[in-house]
Amino acid sequence: MLPTDPTKKISFTRCITDGDLVIVYERHDAMKAVKVCEESVLQNRFGVFKHSDWIGKPFGCKVFSNKGKFVYLLAPTPELWTLVLSHRTQILYIADISFVIMYLEIVPGCLVLESGTGSGSLTTSLARAVAPTGHVYTFDFHEQRAASARQDFEQTGVSSLVTVGVRDIQGEGFPDEFSGIADSVFLDLPQPWLTIPSVGKMLKQDGVLCSFSPCMEQVQRTCESLRSNFTEIRTFEILLRTYEVRQGKLDGSRDNGGGSLPCKRKQHSIEGSSEQDNQSSAAVLARPCAEAKGHTGYLTFARLKFLS
Amino acid sequence: MSQNKIQLDPSNNNSRVTWEGCSVLLDINDGDRLVFARLTAASTLKIGNKNCSLQPLVGCPFGSLFQVDNGKEGPVLCRALPSKEDEAPEKGENQISEELRDNRAIVDDNKAQTLTGEDIDEMRRQGAKGDEIVEALIANSATFDKKTAFSQEKYRIKKQKKYAPRVLLRRPFARSICEAYFKKYPNRIGFLRVDTLSLMLSMANITANSDVLVADMVGGLLTGAVAERLGGTGYACSTYLGDTPNSIDIVRIFNFSSEICKRIVRAPLSDLSLDQNGTSAQTNSHEDVCNMEIQSNDQISSSVVMENISISSENVVSDIVPETTLSPASKFCKAPKAGEKASQEALKLWKENGFSSLIMAAPEIDPWNLVKDLLPLLSYSAPFAIYHQYLQPLVTCMHNLQIGKMAIGLQISEPWLREYQVLPSRTHPCMQMSGFGGYILSGTRISGS
Numbered sequence: 116m117l118p119t120d121p122t123k124k125i126s127f128t129r130c131i132t133d134g135d136l137v138i139v140y141e142r143h144d145a146m147k148a149v150k151v152c153e154e155s156v157l158q159n160r161f162g163v164f165k166h167s168d169w170i171g172k173p174f175g176c177k178v179f180s181n182k183g184k185f186v187y188l189l190a191p192t193p194e195l196w197t198l199v200l201s202h203r204t205q206i207l208y209i210a211d212i213s214f215v216i217m218y219l220e221i222v223p224g225c226l227v228l229e230s231g232t233g234s235g236s237l238t239t240s241l242a243r244a245v246a247p248t249g250h251v252y253t254f255d256f257h258e259q260r261a262a263s264a265r266q267d268f269e270q271t272g273v274s275s276l277v278t279v280g281v282r283d284i285q286g287e288g289f290p291d292e293f294s295g296i297a298d299s300v301f302l303d304l305p306q307p308w309l310t311i312p313s314v315g316k317m318l319k320q321d322g323v324l325c326s327f328s329p330c331m332e333q334v335q336r337t338c339e340s341l342r343s344n345f346t347e348i349r350t351f352e353i354l355l356r357t358y359e360v361r362q363g364k365l366d367g368s369r370d371n372g373g374g375s376l377p378c379k380r381k382q383h384s385i386e387g388s389s390e391q392d393n394q395s396s397a398a399v400l401a402r403p404c405a406e407a408k409g410h411t412g413y414l415t416f417a418r419l420k421f422l423s
Numbered sequence: 424m425s426q427n428k429i430q431l432d433p434s435n436n437n438s439r440v441t442w443e444g445c446s447v448l449l450d451i452n453d454g455d456r457l458v459f460a461r462l463t464a465a466s467t468l469k470i471g472n473k474n475c476s477l478q479p480l481v482g483c484p485f486g487s488l489f490q491v492d493n494g495k496e497g498p499v500l501c502r503a504l505p506s507k508e509d510e511a512p513e514k515g516e517n518q519i520s521e522e523l524r525d526n527r528a529i530v531d532d533n534k535a536q537t538l539t540g541e542d543i544d545e546m547r548r549q550g551a552k553g554d555e556i557v558e559a560l561i562a563n564s565a566t567f568d569k570k571t572a573f574s575q576e577k578y579r580i581k582k583q584k585k586y587a588p589r590v591l592l593r594r595p596f597a598r599s600i601c602e603a604y605f606k607k608y609p610n611r612i613g614f615l616r617v618d619t620l621s622l623m624l625s626m627a628n629i630t631a632n633s634d635v636l637v638a639d640m641v642g643g644l645l646t647g648a649v650a651e652r653l654g655g656t657g658y659a660c661s662t663y664l665g666d667t668p669n670s671i672d673i674v675r676i677f678n679f680s681s682e683i684c685k686r687i688v689r690a691p692l693s694d695l696s697l698d699q700n701g702t703s704a705q706t707n708s709h710e711d712v713c714n715m716e717i718q719s720n721d722q723i724s725s726s727v728v729m730e731n732i733s734i735s736s737e738n739v740v741s742d743i744v745p746e747t748t749l750s751p752a753s754k755f756c757k758a759p760k761a762g763e764k765a766s767q768e769a770l771k772l773w774k775e776n777g778f779s780s781l782i783m784a785a786p787e788i789d790p791w792n793l794v795k796d797l798l799p800l801l802s803y804s805a806p807f808a809i810y811h812q813y814l815q816p817l818v819t820c821m822h823n824l825q826i827g828k829m830a831i832g833l834q835i836s837e838p839w840l841r842e843y844q845v846l847p848s849r850t851h852p853c854m855q856m857s858g859f860g861g862y863i864l865s866g867t868r869i870s871g872s
Binding site for chain 2 (some may be wrong): 117118119121123124125126128129142143173175177187188189190192208209210213217218220223224239240243244246247248305319320321334335338339349350351352353354356357358360370399400404413415418419420422
C-alpha cells in the first residue's frame with residue numbers, strides 16, 4: 116500500500132500482478148478489497164470477473180465481466196482501506212483520523228503507541244505517517260482481534276511499520292520498554308483516565324496524547340486526570356459534510372432573473388463563466404447530502420508538561 | 424558554508440532542543456498571542472512595551488516555560504517551572520452547590536483597587552516579581568473576597584497575564600503554523616483551516632517516498648505540510664503558471680533539515696507537461712536553459728538581498744507578529760534553501776512514471792483551469808485533493824471531471840470543527856468557533872484506455 120517498496124509504487128508503467136491487493140470499485144459506496152490470484156474469479160451483481168484478465172493492466176483501469184459490465188481496479192490507500200476493511204469494532208473515519216495525525220504532530224520517524232487496535236483503521240494511517248523509519252506499536256486486549264489485525268497489516272503491506280501486541284493497556288499500562296521514548300500516544304479505551312499515568316511515563320517531554328471517547332462523561336474524567344501532568348488540554352469534535360452534485364434544469368432558467376431560484380442566481384453571480392451563462396444547458400447544482408454522521412467521538416489532546 | 428549549516432542544524436529534524444538560528448513558535452499567555460521567531464543573538468520579543476532578548480531560549484528543550492522577570496536592564500525571560508496551582512485540590516462536583524456568593528454586591532465604580540499605577544511601578548523598581556505584584560493586587564482589592572470562586576480564578580489569571588506573562592516554547596509544525604496563520608492572517612493562507620489541511624494530506628495519500636505534485640498559492644503552507652510528511656524522501660514538486668513561482672516563504676518557518684529542503688523543488692507547468700511528440704521536447708529544453716538562467720539570476724539577486732537586509736527577510740517570518748522585532752541574523756542561521764528548480768532527471772522521471780498524487784490550494788484560481796492540465800500528469804489510480812474557499816468552482820470542476828471520465832470517487836467535503844471547554848460542572852462548546860474552513864474536492868485518477 117505504501118510506496119516504501121519502489122517496485123510497488125504506482126506509476127504509468129506499474130501493472131497489476133499476481134498477488135497484488137486491489138480495491139474493486141463499483142461505486143463510491145460499493146467497494147471491495149481483493150487479492151489478485153491468477154486462477155480466481157470475482158463474482159458480483161455485474162457478473163463474473165476473471166482475475167487473469169486483470170494481470171498486466173494498469174491500476175485505475177476498467178475491467179469487464181462476462182456480461183460486459185465493468186468495475187475499476189484501484190491501488191489501495193489507507194482511505195480506501197478504511198472504506199473496505201472488515202469491521203470487528205466501531206472504526207475511526209477519515210476526518211477524525213486526519214485530525215488526530217496532524218494534532219499528534221506525527222512525522223516520518225516517530226514512535227507512536229496506540230490502544231486499542233480495533234479494526235486497524237487508524238493504525239494503517241499512523242503507519243503511513245511514520246514511514247519509512249518510524250514505528251507504530253499497537254495493543255489490543257482481544258487476542259483474536261489482534262491476530263486479525265496482524266493479518267490485515269500483512270495484506271496491506273504495512274506490517275514492517277506496525278507491531279501488534281496483546282495487552283490490557285487499561286489494566287496494566289503500556290510496557291516499560293517504551294518509557295520516555297514515545298513521540299505520541301493514541302487511546303481509544305472505555306476508561307482512558309486509568310491509562311493516563313502510564314501515558315505520562317511513555318511520552319517524551321513535550322510529547323502529545325490523544326484520547327478518543329464517544330461520551331462527554333468519559334471526556335470529563337479524562338480531562339480531570341490530565342490536569343496534573345499535562346498542559347494544552349483541548350477537546351474537539353470534527354464532522355464532515357459532503358455535497359451532492361448533479362446536473363439539472365430549474366424552471367425559469369431561460370428568462371434572465373425573473374423566477375430563478377436563489378441557488379441558480381447565486382451560481383451566476385459567483386461563477387459567471389461561459390459554461391454557466393449558456394442558458395440552454397442545464398445548470399450544475401450542489402447541495403449537502405441529506406444523510407450525515409451526527410457524532411463520532413470527542414478528541415481530547417494534551418501535551419506532557421515539562422517538569423524538570 | 425553548507426558544512427557549517429549541517430553542524431548547526433541538528434541532523435535529526437525531529438530535535439526537541441532549540442539551537443542558534445532555529446525557528447520557534449512562542450505561545451504567550453496560553454495562546455493569547457502566537458509569535459514565530461528565529462532564535463539569534465539579536466532577536467527580541469516585545470512584551471507589553473518592553474523588548475526581551477530571546478537569547479535565553481537557545482539550547483532549551485521545546486515545551487519549556489518562561490516568565491518575564493524584572494532584571495537590572497529591563498525585563499528578562501527566565502525559565503519557570505510549570506506552576507503547581509493547576510494542581511489545585513479537586514473540589515469536584517460540590518463546588519457549584521457550595522458556592523453561596525454572587526455578584527449582587529459588586530458595583531463597577533472603579534474604586535475596588537487601592538493600588539495605583541505608581542505603586543506598581545515602584546514595586547517593579549524595587550525588583551518585585553510579577554507574581555508578587557499579582558498577590559499585592561489581590562490583597563488590595565476590596566471586592567476580591569466577595570467574588571465567586573470562578574471569578575476569583577478569572578481575576579487571578581487576568582492579572583497574571585498582564586503582570587507575569589508566560590512564554591511557552593513550541594516546535595513549529597504544520598499544525599501550529601496553520602493555526603497561527605488562520606488566527607491572525609487567514610487571507611494569506613486562503614482561509615485554509617488546520618482540519619481541512621489535515622484532510623487534504625490524507626486524501627492525497629501524502630507519505631514518504633511519494634512524488635507529490637503541489638499547486639500552492641497559500642504562501643508555502645501546503646508545500647511545507649507536504650514536505651513535513653515526506654520527511655526528506657520523495658519530492659514535493661511545487662508547480663506554477665507562467666514564469667514566476669508562487670511564494671513559498673512559509674516553508675522557512677518549518678525547521679526543515681537540508682535533506683527535507685532538497686526535496687522541495689519547483690517547476691513551471693510548461694516543463695511538466697507531457698510532450699505529444701519528441702520534437703517539441705527539443706524546443707522545450709531550449710526554453711528550459713533560458714528559464715534556468717533567468718531563474719539562477721533571480722536566485723543570486725534574491726540571496727544577496729537576503730544577506731544584506733536579512734531584517735526584511737526575517738520579517739517575512741515574523742510578519743505574523745508585527746510586535747516582534749528581529750534583528751539581522753548571521754547567515755549561518757538561514758534555513759537551507761528550499762524550492763530549487765527541479766532537475767532534468769526528476770522531470771524525466773515524472774514524465775515516465777507520473778506523480779503519485781496531486782494536492783492543490785489555489786484560492787485565486789478557477790480549479791478546473793489548473794486541474795485539466797495537472798491531472799494528466801498523475802499516475803493512474805493516483806489520488807488528488809483540491810482545496811477552494813468557494814463551493815461553486817469546485818462543483819464545476821467536479822462536474823467536468825465526471826463528464827470527461829477523468830476520475831472516480833469524486834466527492835466534495837467540508838469539515839466542521841468544534842472545540843469544547845471541559846471543566847468540572849462547566850463543560851460546553853466554546854463560545855467562539857470558526858464557522859468555515861473551506862471545501863475539498865477529492866478523487867482518484869483513472870486510466871483512460
